[in-house]
């Protein structure tokens with residue numbers, strides 16, 4: 511067997527630098543489980559078409575399974591020589607070892623073929639009957655993205671669970687809400703936290719949608735025009751738990767929309783993560799003082815002994831740039847590519863690996879971080895009680911007395927002005943002062959602008975009234991935790 515998969519028509523050897531540069535094995539070795547699964551599915555398909563005898567199929571499947579265990583074997587070997595526990599060998603270490611072990615492998619497809627030859631001899635050469643690397647890489651990447659989506663969905667559930675528990679712990683604690691980063695109206699802390707649960711639910715639905723859309727099997731599409739054998743494509747589709755075979759071979763071998771969908775959903779999630787991270791970074795400042803950063807998730811300064819820095823939230827905010835970058839790179843890669851397969855597409859793989867690693871990394875720390883947040887409810891409440899956050903409720907009081915809202919707005923504006931001049935909140939202004947502004951003020955005004963009343967007047971679906979938030983929390987628990 512020649513070292514290359516395609517050397518028959520070539521007389522000259524490849525330029526060494528070009529050969530090394532175009533290889534994808536240094537990064538696509540990560541597709542080993544997917545390549546093995548897809549190859550096993552293809553073996554079943556060609557066996558059904560009479561290309562392999564039942565014995566050969568059996569031998570092939572066992573050989574492929576053994577090849578699939580190469581990464582475990584390397585993890586084992588690395589830990590034996592380094593003395594560190596097996597699970598600590600990093601993806602990079604395993605990758606470096608496996609790539610060094612097969613310098614002649616051009617890509618993961620070539621690697622599996624070479625290793626399968628070591629397992630089952632020349633029978634391995636039959637595996638490529640009726641297939642092309644173009645359909646293989648399209649299939650491997652779909653399988654990879656599908657797993658990454660499942661992982662993300664489960665990680666997102668963990669983070670939402672942490673947010674919901676925190677909202678429950680917050681009870682009826684209050685905080686200011688902001689618009690333009692200026693104090694606006696009081697809200698329940700739980701209401702604020704549930705805002706993130708809503709964002710994450712949309713994120714989950716984006717990932718789930720993408721999963722449904724991508725779950726079709728390219729195997730049998732051949733290089734571009736379809737397999738050259740009358741294969742029953744449903745065999746592989748079923749074996750790999752796809753909904754059905756893809757309907758068009760040209761599209762199937764050149765489509766990378768599923769990668770784009772995943773990266774775009776990831777970058778939207780990244781934006782939400784960065785908004786959360788930004789708020790926590792702000793709220794942990796002495797200027798806000800709403801939250802004590804958990805020490806387990808903070809770092810110190812090598813220079814300034816007093817510091818406790820919010821590295822987790824800063825890094826989480828920074829990771830969103832990578833996700834957005836990957837989505838942009840993929841869109842740019844696909845734009846203007848003629849049908850069907852082009853080698854440019856190889857460039858998309860590392861973006862996807864990076865998206866998957868970035869997401870699983872940040873989502874591994876966020877739930878624990880979220881659960882260990884300690885809010886300073888006293889400071890949040892003080893902030894919610896100062897700065898005229900009840901002005902809208904006050905205007906509503908007047909409009910309930912029959913004053914047109916525009917007029918009520920004007921009167922309360924004057925009251926705020928008066929308060930600012932006297933250094934008093936609305937509820938500290940003498941009733942006689944207020945009555946000079948409007949005859950509609952009476953003693954019941956002060957109850958109407960209390961903190962509780964200010965919250966509870968937002969008694970609409972999605973509003974921050976205590977009873978509404980309680981209900982929203984129950985509904986979120988039902989949706990996310992099924993309880």
Ligand code: ARG
Nearest residue numbers: 534617643644647853855856
């Ligand atoms: N490593 C290649 C990729 O990622 C696999 C497909 C190669 N196909 C080809 N016709 N050269 O795109």
